[in-house]
Amino acid sequence: MPRRGGAASEEVEIEIDSDVSDNEDGATQKGTNRRQAAGRGGAKGRGRSKKTDSDEEDEEEDEAPRGRRGANNRRPAKKRGGGGKKDEDESEDEAPKKKRGGAANKKRGGKAQDSDGEDSDAGKGKKGKKGGGKKGGKEEQDGKGKKGDAKGKDKGKDKGKDKDDDKDKKKKKKKDDSSSDSNSNSEEEDSMSEGEMARLMEEVEEKKKLIANMRNKPWRMNRRLMLLKEAQEFVDKFEGALGKGKGRKWYAYKVMMTKKWIKFKRDFENFRTACIPWESKIKEVESHFGSSVASYFIFLRWMYGMNLVLFGLTFGLVVIPEVLMGLPYGSIPRKTVPRAEQATAQDYSVLMDFNGYCKYSVLFYGYYNNQRTVGLLKFRLPLSYLLVGIGTFGYSLMLVIRTMAKNADVGGGDGDEGEFTFAWKMFTSWDYLIGNAETADNKYASITTSFKESIVDEQENQKDENIHLRRFLRVLANFLITCSLGGSGYLIYFVVKRSQEFAARDDLSWYEKNELELIMSLLGLVCPPLFETIAELEDYHPRIALKWQLGRIFALFLGNLYTFLFALFDEVNSKLEEEDSIKNASIWAMKEYYANYTRLINDTESTPPPMNPGDVIRGPCWETAVGIEFVKLTVSDIQVTYLTILIGDFARAVIVRFLNYCWCWDLEAGFPSYGEFDISGNVLGLVFNQGMIWMGAFYAPGLVGINVLRLLSSMYYQCWAVMATNVPHERVFKASKSNNFYMGLLLLILFLSLLPVVYTIMTLPPSFDCGPFSGKSKMFDVIMETIALDLPSFIGTIFSYAANPGLIIPAVLLMVLAIYYLNSTSEAYQNANNELKKKMQMARDEEKNRRNNTNSTNQVMKDLEDLLPNRSLAPPAPPGQKYPEQQLKTPEPDAKATKTKAGSAAKGVNLQKDVSLASPNPNARGPVSRPPGPRGPGPGPGPGAGPGRGRGRGPPPR
């Protein structure tokens, strides 16, 4: 402490010296400034501010707390002294800028006095409030008394200094109870930290003063009003903190509640993160296998979420109402197993084929009755069934598109990457709060993985060999793959045609019967590895290679889908024919029955024939058949997937691991090795599975439930499998941040699966004796019926108008136009974005180059170069304005030196003040005060910077 005090007084001496040697000319002005600084005892920088500059505002605000702290004894006296000096500097700087004439000086002086008065008043008031500080108050008064005296500057300064020293002493005697100041200090600590308190107090004072001074400021009226309002609000809000009694308590309460609220929010955030399902599982996988594998699991989780909503819709609005309010099992034919099947209806093999009791259950379309309303609530089940079927697609489409749009948004934002990648990873990747061995292991793994990912990216960036060869190879690879895709497409087409021929015949060999399935699975087995091999030619980054691979296999699987749908439609058509004949026959039988009944009993009431519902002749119900087809497919897909993992990955891993002890070659490093996680296969499996769900959900409401179970179990199962049996990819690569490619595939599949469903709903007649739409000629007739029966008639009229082609065609046209417009706008934005990115990159590179090319190690020189681009004859003024900032960096002694100099500068004529603008930094002064042409060897004084160079050329260098 003593040391610092000493240093401070030294400065003060220098100060005084320079002041004393001031010319009369500058004295008035200097005086006011000086006194101001002194009178500011309570550390106010407001009074002098006449500047409209908002920079100035900022600085003041920064200064203020420092000063306040000084008053609060938080800072050593030395710092306080330095701060005071800087204030002076600034006021000096201002002076020449603003007003030059003597009159202006006077005016300014007067104003400064005004604000001085305010300063000390405010300061006094504050002291009083703080409950104590008699001394402080007295000092303030002293300072005030001196105010009128223009020559009192030195004394004022001394006063300020004294006061600081006093306060230091007081601080040391803090524990002394006789000092009232210390009392108030310790009181403060009760409610909030000292620094907080001090800062608040400072700000409130500042705002108060601002309110008082508002009239004198040369601001525009609306700015004044704005600031006034702001300041008043602030004072209202925080004055309580400084007062005593009620306001203070209220404030303490508020602060406490705010803190509690913040804590609660943080806890809630944590809780929310903990609620994200499987987050930790996925993170664990990511840390070991990289973001590409994790992207699959994230996709799986997203899919699960979507299916959960679909499940909720279907079960909440269709299945559960039917179970609760519909007719019970066995009441009508469609809800009863036919007598012929009843014997085997409970057999395991039959149930596994979803026949027997499964077929006549809520799982399938045929079970639902065509009553318009069910239960007491008059729930319109058929309508609800249709709307849920359409809503499933609507919701899925919306969700997929929204997610894609959101991801695209995220993808655009990361322009800053690629700068200091490795340095950042090295310096900042460890999490210093890890205290758990397992977490630490995961962190190690994830750091390693992320380094590997970066290495792959880097290798990819540096690759620039023969571009023509590469292009040629890529074209070749695409050609080959197109050929093989075309070939397999033709093969599928051929086989399907053949199988249609075979269908008419009876004498088929085993091969001929199963030809289609065999060919399909063979293609599925051979083609993906073939594509992968061909893709090696292309030598893409693995991330892009994965996309290509996905796209190609997707195209191949489309053939699969095509054959499946083809077979299905064949089946549906034959069923429709069969149904037609049964329908006619049963209608005829009914007519006969009723005719005979009325003739025999002579009763016109139409009593239904007394038949057991199991014995009624019924149609084939093609909807249920389709539903069963899809459910079977899904279930077999699940089985195949799980078995593949169990055998292909787990068994292989077990064999490799344990047989390795007794084998002739190294199994782990050699041929079989451990499996890698097959991202493309799994993603496509998921996407196609979802397509099956979308297509089948309308005919088998239970399918959605099965799918939810599947996704849930496969999340756990695959997480386990990948951690237990797989090894990371040889080239771990970073997945793109958005899963948009997966989403794109999903969207395509969604669209493809939408087509057949909509086609069947709109064109095929529903079965006459099963399902919610039986008895109608088209399924969507249920909507017409609702409009006609349940809604007021004018809505029907509106619908009929809306369905008018005259309205629909313009609407479609409008939409097309809107799409076109939005598309071109987004392209324009994209271009602008790219331009800007390029520019930023260029600016960065340029700066780096510039820094590399200069051999100067002088930081100040470098900064100067930044300020004076091109070394042109830029006017010295703009760089000058930056100096206050630069001053931040200069160490203490420099500032001191500046001070002395600035003082001596004041000896000169007023005009010289122009220069003092730029002078606070002595190092910087040289170059700037001279014409910034060819620079001298260093920041030192140039030879030509003599006094004779003309006005504004700067004072003689020291």
Added chain:
Amino acid sequence: MGSRGSSMNNVPNAEELMQETGFSAAHLLRLHERFEFLDRDNRGHLSPEDFEAVREVAMNPIGGRIICSFFPPGQETLDFPSFVRILAHFRPTEKHRARDGAQSEPANSRTGKLKFAFQLYDLDRDGKISRAELLQVLRAMMGIQVTEEQLQSIAERAIQEADLDKDDAISFDEFRKSLEKVNIEHKMSIRFLE
């Protein structure tokens, strides 16, 4: 208040420390408690072994360096004032920091924090992070999972990225430059409880 006053007396040189580091009395008290907790044998100073008992430090790949940074070269013990002075680096940076060059940088400024972080990597304290020093850190972080060759290319690359004056090492200025966009003020701040 009384109890606080009395316990404050246990803290040596409390006033000076508070002024020097900007901690409040409550902070200081808390730190002292922690200090005494770490100092299991009540010797009044800490040794490197005391730090190794902290799990978070033991887990850290550069835990050793962290411990070293608490001890000035050639010294085996750490007394309370030095402890507080070092932890002052982690005090949150004040928003309204005094912005004048006339005072020395406080320990909790951005530069102070960065200096501390820089020292963690600068093993030989020569003001530069050399390639060998980087390699050592990398080895600690990734161990055997990455080949030595790759480690070397990573180190090489990291130096290339940050090295502006081509001296094949990262000086403090370059270090600062490369971490310009990292929110050090936030990351290297500890909310000391009161």
